[in-house]
Amino acid sequence: MRNWIACSSFSILFLSISIFLYAPTPGQSQQLNNSLSSQFRSFSADTDIRYKNLKFANDTTSKRVNADLPDPTNVLYKSMIIPGWGQIVNNQAWKVPIVYATLGGLGYYSVHLTKKYHDYRAAYYNLNPDTPDDLRFGSTPSYIPESANLNEVRDLRNQVRNNRDLVYVGIVLAYGLNIIDAYVFAHMRSFDVSKDLSMRPRVKPAVMAQSNMPGITLSIDLITK
Structure with missing residues (x-):
């Protein structure tokens, strides 16, 4: 036991001297x-x-x-000025017929619905006994009989007007998609997507x-x- 204590004391003394010196x-x-x-x-x-x-x-x-490559901002402005111009700058001229077919079709349909709305509005005004017979909105079209139900004419007038308004929204969306398509593709052209x-x-x-x-x-x- 004394030998173990002596060895421990010597080890502690040796470590202390080493730490002090080094x-x-x-x-x-x-x-x-x-x-x-x-x-x-x-x-x-x-x-x-x-x-x-x-x-x-x-x-x-x-x-x-x-x-x-074209500047995406420049492509954006060109598409806003003339629909399809941005696609031409992006070398995607095949999209131009699609753009104009969509805008032209919606525009033609909106004109058709507007004409029908004016017809039903005139018929409703002329067939209504509470309004004076002054043909304020024009004469009643021939395809709407004088004996037509007034409530049905009113409902048809409101329905045609709502459809026309939806077509107007579609024209705005088509115009916006034309701009977004040209702008996004102008950005993506600089990315390498090869295999x-x-x-x-x-x-x-x-x-x-x-x-x-x-x-x-x-x-x-x-x-x-």
Whole structure:
């Protein structure tokens, strides 16, 4: 038991002397901290330079790829001025007949419904005994008999008017879809959607923007095979 206590005391004494002899002084600790801080700043500066060079290279490549493509904002304005103009700029002239067929069909149908609405409105006014016989909205059309039920004429007038209003909404939507289609396709033309694409993930060290602490970043590149 005494031998075990003596060995333990000797071990503790030896460790204490070792720590005292090899422990760094305050000056050495400060020098060590300065060295680590300098290495970290050098690592941060090198990472920042590589990030800027990579960003510059990507911007240059993007500008070179998109140099021959139309500006999406310019396409947007052209589609707003003349329907189908944006599709022509995007080399999609085959869509122009669809745009004008839709707008033309809806426009023609709205004119037809407007005419019918005017006919039923005139008939309802002329057949109503409470209104004077002055043909304010014109004469009653020949396809509406004088003996027609007044309530039915009123219901038909309201129905035709509602259908005409819905057609007006369809014209606005078709015009808006023409603009959206040209604008979105102008943006998407710069994307490579071919089948010869593969993904290459990359993990690299980086510096956090807010806390200036080291970290890692994960990026996935789409490259041509």
